[in-house]
Amino acid sequence: MMLTDLSLAGALRGLERREFSSRELTQAHLEAIEQLNPRLNAFITVTGEQALEAAEAADRTRAGGEAAALTGAPLGIKDLFCTEGVRTTAASRILQNFVPPYESTVTAQLKRDGAVVLGKTNLDEFAMGSSNMNSAYGPVENPWQRRGEVARRVPGGAAGGPPAAVAARLPRGATGTDTGGSIRQPASFCGIVGIKPTYGRCSRWGVVAFASSLDQAGPLARTVEDCAILLGSMAGFDPKDSTSVDRPVPDYRAACGCSVKGLRIGVPVEYRSPGMSAEIEALWRQGVDWLREAGCEIVDVSLPHTKYGLATYYIVAPAECSSNLARYDGVRFGERVEGETLDALYERSRAAGFGPEVRRRILIGTYVLSSGYYDAFYLRAQKVRSLILRDFSEAFQRVDALLTPTAPSAAFAQGEKMDDPVTMYLNDIFTVPASMAGIPGLSVPGGLDEAGLPLGLQLLGRPFDEESLFALGSVLEKAAGFTHLPAVRAGAAS
Ligand code: GLN
Numbered sequence: 001m002m003l004t005d006l007s008l009a010g011a012l013r014g015l016e017r018r019e020f021s022s023r024e025l026t027q028a029h030l031e032a033i034e035q036l037n038p039r040l041n042a043f044i045t046v047t048g049e050q051a052l053e054a055a056e057a058a059d060r061t062r063a064g065g066e067a068a069a070l071t072g073a074p075l076g077i078k079d080l081f082c083t084e085g086v087r088t089t090a091a092s093r094i095l096q097n098f099v100p101p102y103e104s105t106v107t108a109q110l111k112r113d114g115a116v117v118l119g120k121t122n123l124d125e126f127a128m129g130s131s132n133m134n135s136a137y138g139p140v141e142n143p144w145q146r147r148g149e150v151a152r153r154v155p156g157g158a159a160g161g162p163p164a165a166v167a168a169r170l171p172r173g174a175t176g177t178d179t180g181g182s183i184r185q186p187a188s189f190c191g192i193v194g195i196k197p198t199y200g201r202c203s204r205w206g207v208v209a210f211a212s213s214l215d216q217a218g219p220l221a222r223t224v225e226d227c228a229i230l231l232g233s234m235a236g237f238d239p240k241d242s243t244s245v246d247r248p249v250p251d252y253r254a255a256c257g258c259s260v261k262g263l264r265i266g267v268p269v270e271y272r273s274p275g276m277s278a279e280i281e282a283l284w285r286q287g288v289d290w291l292r293e294a295g296c297e298i299v300d301v302s303l304p305h306t307k308y309g310l311a312t313y314y315i316v317a318p319a320e321c322s323s324n325l326a327r328y329d330g331v332r333f334g335e336r337v338e339g340e341t342l343d344a345l346y347e348r349s350r351a352a353g354f355g356p357e358v359r360r361r362i363l364i365g366t367y368v369l370s371s372g373y374y375d376a377f378y379l380r381a382q383k384v385r386s387l388i389l390r391d392f393s394e395a396f397q398r399v400d401a402l403l404t405p406t407a408p409s410a411a412f413a414q415g416e417k418m419d420d421p422v423t424m425y426l427n428d429i430f431t432v433p434a435s436m437a438g439i440p441g442l443s444v445p446g447g448l449d450e451a452g453l454p455l456g457l458q459l460l461g462r463p464f465d466e467e468s469l470f471a472l473g474s475v476l477e478k479a480a481g482f483t484h485l486p487a488v489r490a491g492a493a494s
Pocket residue numbers: 127128129130157158159177178179180181182183210317428
C-alpha cells in the first residue's frame with residue numbers, strides 16, 4: 001500500500017508507531033499533488049515549504065513523546081479560510097492578491113492540534129455553485145469517470161477542490177464549508193464522506209462570508225472516523241463569532257463505533273422527487289435496509305415545506321451575499337480598477353473582480369432586498385424558512401435521524417447545466433433544507449451507479465447531535481463496503 005492510500009486514522013497510527021515520519025508522509029502527498037494537480041486543479045496554492053517545516057516540527061513533537069489529535073497529518077484547506085501570510089482568494093479575481101494578516105479560528109485549531117497544511121483548495125467563486133465551474137482559477141476535475149468514457153466530470157460544488165483532492169489521495173482530509181450543500185453534494189460526487197455540522201458548531205471567524213446565516217464549516221475525508229477526528233479539532237466555541245455556540249465538543253470518534261440499535265430513522269416522503277433516477281431510489285431503499293438490519297426502526301415522516309426549500313434558499317442566500325460582498329469595493333483591499341469618480345472606481349473594480357455567477361447572485365440579492373420587493377420576497381422567504389425548521393423539529397420528536405439521498409444525480413459532465421442556472425440550482429434540492437434549518441447533515445458513499453460513478457446517502461440529525469450521525473454513518477459505511485477507487489488517483493498507473 002502507498003503512504004497516500006492510508007486513511008487519516010491509519011496515518012496517525014503509523015506516525016505514532018514511528019512506521020514513517022510526518023516528513024515522509026508530507027513528501028509523499030506533495031509528490032502526489034505535483035503529479036496530479038496539473039490535471040485535477042484541486043489546489044489553487046500549494047505551500048510545500050511551509051508544509052515540510054510543519055511536518056518536521058510535528059516529528060520533533062512526537063520524538064519528544066508528545067502528540068495532539070492531528071500531529072503530522074497533511075490536510076488541504078478550502079481557499080475560503082483565511083490563513084495568515086498565505087494568499088486566500090475565495091476563488092475570485094477580486095481577492096487574487098489578498099494575503100490575510102490573520103488566521104481563521106478553524107484552521108488555527110487544526111494547526112494547534114498539529115495538522116500540516118499542504119495548501120489551499122479550489123472552489124466556486126465565493127462558494128457559489130454546484131460544479132466548481134465558476135472558479136476564477138479554472139474548473140476542478142472529478143477523479144472519477146464514467147466507465148469507458150473520457151469526458152471529464154465535475155466534482156460538485158461549491159467546493160470541488162477539497163473532495164476531488166481527498167478522493168485522489170492528495171491530502172488526508174480537508175476542510176469545507178457548507179452553505180446549501182457544499183460539503184455534502186461534492187462528497188457524494190467524489191465518493192468520500194463529508195459532514196456539515198450544526199450551525200454554530202464551528203466558528204465562522206476568518207472564513208470569507210457568503211451567506212452568514214447559513215455558512216458552516218466542516219470536514220471532508222475518506223472515512224466516517226476520519227471526519228469525526230477532524231471535526232473534533234474544528235469544532236468549539238469561539239467568542240469572536242457571535243453565532244458560535246458554547247457547548248462542549250463531544251468525543252466524535254468514540255461515537256463512530258456506537259450501537260444504533262433502537263434508533264428511529266425517518267424516511268421523508270417529500271424527498272421522493274418525481275425525476276429521481278431508479279438507481280438513486282434503489283440505493284436509498286438499500287440504505288434503509290442496512291439501517292433496519294442494524295436494529296433501527298424505520299418510520300415514514302412528512303416534511304411538507306421541503307418543496308419550498310430551494311426557492312427560499314435562492315432568495316435568502318443571494319440576499320445575504322449581496323450584503324456581504326458589498327465590502328469588495330476596490331478601496332480597502334482586493335482588486336482595484338481606478339475611475340474618474342468614486343462610483344466609477346467601485347463599478348470598475350467590481351465588474352473586473354467578480355465572475356458571472358457572483359454578479360447574478362448580487363443582482364438577485366439586491367432585487368429581493370430592495371424596497372417594494374423586500375416584503376414580497378425576502379420577508380416571505382424568512383417566514384417559509386421558519387416553517388421548514390418547524391417541519392424538522394416536529395419530525396425529530398418522532399425520530400432520531402433522517403435518511404435521504406444526498407443529490408439527485410451522480411457527477412455530471414463539465415460544461416453540462418451551464419447555460420441554465422435553474423437546472424444547476426436543482427442539484428441542491430436534498431441538501432438545502434437542512435442548511436435552512438441549521439441542522440447537521442452527513443454524506444457517506446453508498447455505492448456506484450451503473451456507469452461506475454459514486455452515489456451518496458445523506459443522514460440528517462437533531463441540532464448538535466452529530467454523534468448519532470457518526471454512529472449511523474459508520475453503519476452505512478460498513479454495510480456499503482465502499483472500497484472502489486477513482487480512475488485518477490495518486491499512485492495509480494496513468
Ligand atoms: N450550490 C449551492 C449554491 O450555489 C450551495 C453552495 C454552498 O454550499 N456553498 O449556493
